[in-house]
Amino acid sequence: MFQLIACNLACLAIAALYYGWRDVYLHRRKRERLHDRVAYMLWVAANRAA
Numbered sequence: 001m002f003q004l005i006a007c008n009l010a011c012l013a014i015a016a017l018y019y020g021w022r023d024v025y026l027h028r029r030k031r032e033r034l035h036d037r038v039a040y041m042l043w044v045a046a047n048r049a050a
């Protein structure tokens with residue numbers, strides 16, 4: 001019985017770590033993508049003004 005509980009807790013911990021990492025990673029990728037788009041927009045605007 002204890003082995004079953006320990007296995008379930010280990011699976012829960014691994015899943016929690018993975019989902020926590022994934023949320024941080026996806027948030028960071030969205031922010032980087034937004035920065036790239038803003039930088040490109042500013043670059044295009046500067047080229048049109050020059």
